[in-house]
Amino acid sequence: MKKILKDFSRNQKEVVPILHRVQTEYGYIPPESLPEIAEHLKISESEIYGILTFYKAFSLVPRGKNIVTVCMGTACHVRGGPQILDEMERDLEIKSGRTTADGNFTLESVNCLGCCAIGPVVVVNGKYYSHISVQKVGKLLKEYKST
Amino acid sequence: MKRITHPEQLITWKNRLLERHAPGKKTVVISSGTCGQASGSLQIIEAFKKELEKRNLKDEINLKMTGCHGFCEMEPNVLILPNGVFYKNLKTEDVPQIIEETLLNGKVISSLCYASPKSDEIISDCEAIPFYQKQKRLLTADNVRLDPTSIDDYIICNGYQALAKVFFNMTGEEVVEEIKKSGLRGRGGGGFLTGLKWELCRKEDGEPKYIICNADEGDPGAYMDRSLLEGNPHSVLEGMIIGAYAIGAAEGYIYVRMEYPLAVKHVTRALAEARTYGFLGKAILGSEFEFDIHIVQGAGAFVSGEETSLMASIEGRRAFPRQRPPFPAQSGLWGKPTNINNVETWANVPLIINKGADWYAGIGTKKSKGTKIFSLVGKINNTGLVEVPMGITLREIIYDIGGGIKDGKKFKAVQTGGPSGGCIPADQIDLPIDYDSLTKAGSIMGSGGMIVMDEDTCMVDIARYFLEFTQEESCGKCVPCRVGTRQMVDILTRICRGEGKEDDIGKLEELARTVKAASLCGLGQTAPNPVLTTIRYFRDEYEVHIKEKSCPALACKDLIVYDIDPKKCVGCLLCKKSCPAEAISGERKKVHIIDQEKCTKCGTCLDVCPPKIRAVSKYTGKKMDKILKKRQAKRDNP
Known part of the structure; x- marks a missing residue:
């Protein structure tokens, strides 16, 4: 400090x-x-x-090893962003804003990342994934589950 | 490079750069803003680097990484110079072919070119693509020409010439007059006359004075400021330095939202370069003027885009708005006279100084001058950033530039102005787009988000979405905003669930009036707009939700079911395999069935069912009840 x-x-x-x-x-x-x-x-x-x-940026509790952020901007909303978040919550068995019990994932949503043209967008540890669909969620998370 | 201490030195330096520049040289320009990078532009660059090295062509062919070119739908894309060929949606495998055929042999690879969605006509020339043809790219023009991490590239594109002109040929007063004459209005939302705002701050007595660049672009669906900061940061800095000179400010701040890491990186670098060259700091360009700019990162609060909240945030406090007057020009940052403009407004300034206020005022309509960048997103074919003259019609933007609605669906509405704006219905498609006509239609220009909606978008759900947004972002200072938006969200959520009551629309209207009238800042005052405009133009949709418990757009989750038509299903197992909730049962070549209790209504089955078969459909209202009853009966008597 x-x-x-x-x-x-x-x-x-x-x-x-x-x-x-x-x-x-x-x-x-x-x-x-x-x-x-x-x-x-x-x-x-x-x-x-x-x-x-x-401010939403700060957390007083430790966050997961992998930070998954789902964009909830308007453009992502009309292209199915909420369904992506639902599926993430179902797959990770946590609500948005929470961290998994093993500390591997924190799931968050964000109001808009400003990449509206390529939505729905998901960011994992700073890496952007474009045109995400419900089907792709499982595969995407799997990539990070072993790490 | 040493400091530039005289305007003539700037010209000498530019000429020297031009000599080295070799404009005819073969160059691959790679659009690499955040969208581009998210789509894989960095991998494309790596592939080009490797391939050029392998073939020993590094000295003959230039690679240039630029900011966003605006055509985000086609990312990753490249522009091949000097012949201007545009290749879209590239994969790393395409790179050797591009080098071999186009760069070395001058041949166009038609499979990588843009094809018109209407006629399938192949268009290789970037400028001939309809998306670009109808635009008037002034602010975004240099995004394809310059590497945003190189101040020299900006200087080649006449960068900092406006600054030199102002410092040595104009007084501060004359600069203010010029901006006033141009008719430039704030691009952040309010649309206040920029020159007038500058004048008010200039006339104040307090010292020191501050200027701020508001880059807290929080409206979901708008990202032109990000693109400008990422793609041409020096144009914003030059605008700010000119503004500081005109107003007499000693210090400037750029407040950027934390969700824009690449913009922060490019601006930070641009600031350092501008200091080295002597465009910032003491004795700018050898004059007596001293000015510097600091960058401040936001921390994820939408309300900090409101000017008084933003200043509180810079001061290290919670981003609470406060009563105006006093306006920032009178008492702003640390109680001193302060002038705030947004990114796009600042970027307009060098342009006006270079080309003159009369030229600028010749573009646009009587009361809205110049161009405006819109982010054209949602259910549209050509998503991206488009820069158009004020006064262009919605039809030209959506059909000529945007290429129409995705998948041949019907255009329903366009949402402008973010959470403070509203939805404009399809029958107003010939509306000219400027500040006043948008306000008249019940919406606002805002920062320029334009979200296109088709028949599948539910207007009640959109209203709920925006109210949920503002409710979550309400700072909580004013009761009408904090509690009123909560009540509105509750009512809207109820309606979307099919639990709406007869008098809900009236209640919403009444709440909207109160929240608008009794909130302190723009967030609360405009929060009800999405509800009011959707009630104004789509009242019938609200009524169907309330009276018939059905969602005509088939979007509200609680009011729809997915069902497989046994007559059409061929039993291909596709939907069964892809269902993430494992809600589909069935065997190969036998009809599949959706378990309504397990179904999460994600829509995957509908997406994967082959278009030739189309066995999966969505149902609402009476049809939905019928399906549910049938399933229930089957469960009771199997």
């Missing part, structure tokens, strides 16, 4: 950039990091808690 905080000034505007960095390093925001961030920025812990729970 100290090493991370060294890169940031003590101005409050750094709070979101710091949280981004912490999440990149640890995969989530460990609750025990909050006092240190608060001390660095000289703002209260509760304020940081308020900020990090306001």
Whole structure:
């Protein structure tokens, strides 16, 4: 944590950039990091808690090894995005926003990735998959199940 | 390269680059924005690299990786220069053939060319493709010419010339006047006159002043800002520096949504290059003007696209909107005068300065000037980003550029303006597209999303989709927005489930009025628009959902069943094998049956049933009840 905080000034505007960095390093925001961030920025812990729970990007619990994001944008919606998410939930046996018990997958949805032309779109660990159909879901997840 | 400290140096440098440039050289231009990369453009580039190396052609043939060319449906695609041949939907296996036949022997490979969906005519010349022909590509023109990670490419395309012109030939006031004269209006949603906005901020006394580029493109279905930042980031930076000079700002911020990693990467690089060349920082171009730009990443909150929320977010607070006035021009970032424009607006600025306000004002309609980039998506043949002059009709966009509706289906409506906009029905297809006509039709221009819907799209479901979106994204500050949208979602969900009540439409209208009138920011004030326009144009669909418990578009999951016609089914096992829920039973050459209790209604069986057979269909309303009863009877007396 100290090493991370060294890169940031003590101005409050750094709070979101710091949280981004912490999440990149640890995969989530460990609750025990909050006092240190608060001390660095000289703002209260509760304020940081308020900020990090306001923004969807941050998670206070560890996330899965593989992050599966299903796009729920309008273009993906009319091309069957909700059915893709349904199938993902069924296959992984978790609801969107949750992590599987073995910690292998976190399933998330996003409002729009801006790749509307090639929808429905699914992103796994930053890799984009275009024109996904319900049929392709099983095969796609299988690729990551063994890892 | 050293800092450029004088306008003449910029010209000398450009000329030197042009000498090295060799315009006639054979070049493979690869469209590689996020869409392109998602479709495999990076693999195509690798294949070209390997093959050129293998054949020892590295010095003779250039490879150029650019941003998005707009024709996303055809990704991955390449443009072969100098002859302008366009190859689409490529696979890595196609690469050796392209090098052998087209690059070395000048032959066109017709199987890789675009074919008109109407006439099957093969069109090899990129500019002759109808998708491009009817567009007026001004902002997006250079996307095919430049490598977005190279400032030199931008300079070759006359980059930073507008900046030099402004710094040494115009006062700040004159720049504001020029932008005012051009008639440019904000491309982010509101459509406020950009020049006027600049003037208000310029006249304020507070110091320092800030400018912001709003790149928190949150409207689902709109991605032109992403494409501009990815494909031509310097055009946005140049616009911002000119704006800072005109307004007298010392610092600028680009607020980009975190969902756009490639845009962040390209902008970050562009900023570093612009600093090295002396277009940012102290003594820009040798003048006394000092200005720098910082990049801030969002954190996944739609409301932060609203200007006051965005500023709160930059300051390191929760993205809550606040009351206006005071407007950002009076009291913005850290209480100082601030000017916010969106990406596309900023990108228009260098163009206006270079070619003049009169030229710009000659494009478009009386009150809407210039071009607008739309993202044409949904149930349309040619999905992609299209740049068109304001005033073009919906028909020209959908049929001439977009190539009509997918799979020969019927055009039903187009949704513009994202969650703040509305649905325009098919009978208004000759509507000219500009700020005022869209508002009159009950929708808005918004940031330019254009989602095409066909007969299979349910308008009640679309209204529910958008309300669910705004309800989830409501920051919770105002009760009417927080609670009102929740009530509206509940009613709409009920209607989509077939549990609608007689007075639901009236209730929705009443709630919509309250939410619109009593919310603080744009999110709440416009959130009911998708509901209001769908009620206005598709009231009958609501009524059928409520009274007959059926969904005419066969889209609402709870109001449909899938069933296999025993007379048509040949027992090929295709649907049985592909059903993810294992809800289909049957043997080879025997009729298959769907277990309605297991069926998740994903539609896979309908998709895989061969078109010659078409045994699977969707049913709603009375027919659906009949099927369910029949199945029930069979279960009771097997």
